[in-house]
Amino acid sequence: MQIFNQNKSIFFLTCFLILSGCINESKTDRDFNKIVESFTSKKNNFSKTRNRLSEEYIFSELSVVKNELNKLRSVIYEDLSNEEKVDYKFIESLLVGKEIRYEDIQSWKRDPRDYMNFRQISSTINGAKTCKDKITFLTEYLPIIQEDLKSGSKQLVEYVPRFQELGLYMAKNSNVIFDEEINKFFESCSSITQDEKNQIKSISSQIINELKIFTNYIENILPNREESTFSIGKSTYNKMLKYQFLLEYDDETLWEFGWQE
Structure with missing residues (x-):
């Protein structure tokens, strides 16, 4: 038992x-x-x-x-x-x-390139999407690009010479995207309305101005910040x-x- x-x-x-x-x-x-x-x-x-x-x-x-x-x-x-x-x-x-x-x-504290996410613009407007899709993309994405640049002028606080050099080159050569490339897109898209053109031109113009401010910051102000390393x-x-x-x-x-x- x-x-x-x-x-x-x-x-x-x-x-x-x-x-x-x-x-x-x-x-x-x-x-x-x-x-x-x-x-x-x-x-x-x-x-x-x-x-x-x-x-x-x-x-x-x-x-x-x-x-x-x-x-x-x-x-x-x-x-x-x-x-x-x-x-x-x-x-x-x-x-x-x-x-x-x-x-x-x-990296957003020291690399200006973080704030210039422009590649998607070129790849989209020169890609295979319809005009309607491209217009929607531009009207939604361009205001975000403008905010990116504004953030850059506020948040870049560390100076890395190589990053500054690369960022400055990129900034100085990016106007073509918001001027020539977008104008070529207008020519290729027959269905775009005048109101849509005006809206995209307006925000593109604001981005170009913001890019000038950002370029000046990278070139003349950032080198005076505390030097850092990558x-x-x-x-x-x-x-x-x-x-x-x-x-x-x-x-x-x-x-x-x-x-x-």
Whole structure:
């Protein structure tokens, strides 16, 4: 009877542990699946956000990223399946990449090129989209470009000579986009109305004026700011290697590996 009772106790204990394991595993799966679903359902609104390069917006994005990382890291990694572990590392690498960009590198403080996102304009108006789509794009995107330039004149506070040189060259050669290229687009788009032309010309003219202010800031004011460097530092570099690029090397072992190869 005593042996029977012992076996009975062992049986119930085993069942309890199995059920507990199943419950914990299913909870881990549910939590992780919610994170994956939330992550994959997010849309990239960078091209449509008016104040996208303001420090206020950037730091609000950093707060969101940190919150998402905390949720992800609250999941028990060891309880995930092999496939889920791959997803976990992939999501973590993307989030850490943003965290590093927003918190550690902060290139918007020293690189003028961050504020001149003009390539999308040329590629769109010279691309295969319809005239209607191009007009919609210009009326929505050009005001954002103007805000970008305004943010640049306020937020560039560190002088990196090479960045200043490249930024100045880019700024001085960008007027053609808002003058010649847009005028050529008008000629190629027969369906555009006069009101639409006037609207696009007006904001283009404002951008050209804002670009002059920005160019003057880069050329004459930025060099008087505190001189800085484009180096991101050892700590940030190692964080990038481990969590963003998922490498097992640090700055020293990667250097050694490179020489061995």
